[in-house]
Amino acid sequence: MEFDDPVYGSQKVEEEVLQDLINSGPVQRLKHVHQGGPSPFFADRAETKRFEHSLGVMFLLREFNASIEEQIAGLLHDVPHTAFSHVADFVFKNSEHEYHDNFFEEVVMDSKIPEILEEHGLDVDYILDESNFRLLERDAPDLCADRIDYFLRDALKAGKLGESEVEKLLNSLTVKDNRFVLKDKETAELYALKYVEADEKVWASPEEAGIYEVFASVLKRAMEIGLIEEEDLFGTDKEIMDLLERSGDPEIEERLELLCGDFRIERNKEDYDFKVKTKARFVDPQVVEEDMRRVSEVSEKVRERIEEHKKDVQSGYCLKITG
Numbered sequence: 001m002e003f004d005d006p007v008y009g010s011q012k013v014e015e016e017v018l019q020d021l022i023n024s025g026p027v028q029r030l031k032h033v034h035q036g037g038p039s040p041f042f043a044d045r046a047e048t049k050r051f052e053h054s055l056g057v058m059f060l061l062r063e064f065n066a067s068i069e070e071q072i073a074g075l076l077h078d079v080p081h082t083a084f085s086h087v088a089d090f091v092f093k094n095s096e097h098e099y100h101d102n103f104f105e106e107v108v109m110d111s112k113i114p115e116i117l118e119e120h121g122l123d124v125d126y127i128l129d130e131s132n133f134r135l136l137e138r139d140a141p142d143l144c145a146d147r148i149d150y151f152l153r154d155a156l157k158a159g160k161l162g163e164s165e166v167e168k169l170l171n172s173l174t175v176k177d178n179r180f181v182l183k184d185k186e187t188a189e190l191y192a193l194k195y196v197e198a199d200e201k202v203w204a205s206p207e208e209a210g211i212y213e214v215f216a217s218v219l220k221r222a223m224e225i226g227l228i229e230e231e232d233l234f235g236t237d238k239e240i241m242d243l244l245e246r247s248g249d250p251e252i253e254e255r256l257e258l259l260c261g262d263f264r265i266e267r268n269k270e271d272y273d274f275k276v277k278t279k280a281r282f283v284d285p286q287v288v289e290e291d292m293r294r295v296s297e298v299s300e301k302v303r304e305r306i307e308e309h310k311k312d313v314q315s316g317y318c319l320k321i322t323g
Contacts, residue, residue: 005052007152007166008059017120018058021072026079026111030054032236035154037085038215039208041241042259046157050078050085056149061135064175066145069126070133072117074145077136080107082233083240090216091223091233104128107234134178141284141294141306143180148173151283155198165190174288181286188287188295192302196309199281209276210265210319218244218255225249263323272318280313282306 001013001022013019021027030050039045057074066074080103082088105128108114114124130137138144152169155161161169172187173180182188202208219240222228227247228240244252284294284306296303 003055003059005056005059006156007056007149007170008063011055011059015068017068017116017122018071018075020116020120021075021113022055024112024116026107026113027051027054027075029236030078030081032238033081033083033085034237035085035150036208037087037212038237038259039211041237042211042215042263043207046154048153048157050081053150053153054078056153057136057145060145060149064135064173064180066133066135069122070136072122073127073130073133074136076108076113076127077104077130077146079111079113080104080234083235083237084215087212087216087219088233090212091219103234104130135175135180138179141282143173143182143283143285145180147283148180151195151198154202155194158198158202160198160201161194165194176286176288176292179286181288181292182295183288185287185290185295185298188285189299189302191285192283192295192299193305195281195283196305199313200309203281204278204313206267206276206317206319207265209278209317210321211259212278213274213276213319214255214259214321218252221249221251221255222247227252258321258323261323263321265319265321267317268320269318272320275316275318277316278313280310282309 001019003011003013005011013022033050034040035048035050035053036045040047054075054077057077058071061071061074108128117124117127126132136145140147152161152166156163156166168187169191172183174183175181182191219228222244223230227243227249232240244256247253284296286292287295287298290298296306
């Protein structure tokens with residue numbers, strides 16, 4: 001298998017177990033799940049699929065000599081994502097945006113993935129235990145393969161990072177004590193500041209939060225009238241969207257028409273339609289040349305920027321939709 005990845009360039013996958021897993025149903029489904037949730041259907045968004053991100057995490061782990069088990073865990077980490085990705089966190093009000101994590105083992109075990117792993121002599125339970133893989137996943141504000149890939153991939157596609165900046169950030173990555181860190185203060189500052197910018201302009205922008213909130217209300221209505229059930233969310237974006245567009249329900253049609261029109265979503269504390277609370281994302285990587293201190297400890301600019309961003313997002317957005 002060969003892939004031309006926008007972040008890591010030309011990649012060849014020769015291991016039979018990885019090829020079998022890439023071809024498996026749960027991983028192939030991710031080709032039809034937008035990383036940006038419902039937003040690419042209603043706004044000018046670069047389209048990234050969960051499949052691309054899952055491969056990217058695997059490629060990054062392989063670049064840093066992670067074990068085959070950790071590469072597999074990276075490839076599989078997003079298989080429980082619902083259609084429209086994190087919109088389920090707005091439907092079921094999960095403040096940490098981790099609704100899908102509750103279904104990881106269930107989705108994997110109900111598929112052919114265990115059979116594939118066992119055929120190649122691999123321990124299914126070990127691979128399903130995320131705590132075994134500390135390059136793949138760590139709590140924020142640490143860097144990890146998942147967090148690194150979705151930042152570089154989304155920011156590049158959204159025009160918040162140039163190719164030279166992506167290369168610079170990748171070249172500064174190194175591994176110490178089984179964790180990703182950055183080699184120098186300058187690049188760590190760039191990384192932390194660009195990450196906050198990506199959250200402000202892409203993941204947690206008022207427009208993004210507004211689209212998620214309205215679309216979540218559409219899904220809630222669809223569940224109320226029995227058009228869809230919770231398990232249907234583990235299908236694809238198109239399958240759910242087709243059902244919604246054919247619903248014939250006036251409330252669903254009205255909200256979809258609003259999102260499909262020439263709408264604007266703006267912050268307005270005095271006159272707003274609803275208030276949205278979303279997740280503030282930021283990173284504070286450790287820096288090798290600064291004796292493994294976090295960049296916020298050696299950069300006042302980063303420290304102030306992170307605190308300002310956290311305060312702004314966590315206060316919630318009063319949003320007005322016009323269209």
